[in-house]
């Protein structure tokens with residue numbers, strides 16, 4: 001597939017899409033029903049539908065019986081940890097192998113022409129982005145993800161919380177299922193802004209930002225405090241009436257789904273003429289420039305707060321001007337004159 005039909009490549013080999021990043025028409029005034037109808041299939045396909053399907057398989061076939069989960073023993077939590085780890089190994093491993101080891105599509109649709117494995121860096125354990133990322137993913141990421149799952153499934157099994165059943169509350173539960181991806185983005189935006197405050201950035205979030213050129217294993221490479229905050233959004237299921245299947249969907253969106261934003265490619269080629277869009281560019285720009293796109297733009301939170309980068313050269317200019325003003329303000333506060 002010719003990626004230059006969809007974007008441009010600079011002299012360093014970095015590719016950027018031609019089309020500006022946008023927000024879901026739900027949040028763009030005035031509402032346009034035709035834009036909404038055109039946007040809707042991409043809201044479900046392929047990613048959210050895939051993560052819901054995985055959640056359904058987990059719920060119907062790979063989650064212990066309610067009576068088993070009423071007691072907090074070691075057995076079933078360890079089983080859930082192994083189940084989640086197996087999925088991450090399969091899913092992340094597939095993308096890593098295809099795109100970064102076998103390099104099936106070379107640098108086609110790749111934002112950053114470099115491959116992290118060719119650039120060892122002292123910021124990573126063993127100087128390797130992949131080894132460091134994998135240690136953090138399995139060391140604290142999967143245990144904390146699973147701990148939230150265990151806590152909430154234990155709560156459901158013991159009738160702790162406002163759990164609902166589909167036969168009695170179908171409309172409400174479908175509504176919750178439909179808005180979960182939007183809620184996940186909103187919650188992520190809030191905790192993400194929090195961990196970009198200077199102290200938390202230094203001690204916590206800088207770990208995730210070590211991957212300036214993210215690849216699949218960067219997705220859940222975080223400080224344990226960030227892992228705790230990241231999955232705290234699932235506590236919403238103890239506040240609003242919900243169902244364990246929706247909890248598992250929420251964990252898929254945030255756990256397995258994190259890879260979609262870190263894959264480093266705009267499209268995953270699936271044949272001569274077909275490709276799957278990743279929507280990874282907004283978060284790629286966050287890893288590249290740090291102080292833009294705290295969310296992915298589905299909700300226009302960054303637009304409202306003045307931190308949005310739409311991926312275009314004009315977006316670059318707006319960002320540079322904002323950084324220049326910020327630097328000037330910081331210099332003024334210190335009582336110094338800018339050097340340039």
Ligand SMILES: [Zn+2]
Nearest residue numbers: 208262283287
């Ligand atoms: Zn990230």
Ligand SMILES: [Zn+2]
Nearest residue numbers: 192196205286
């Ligand atoms: Zn960040």
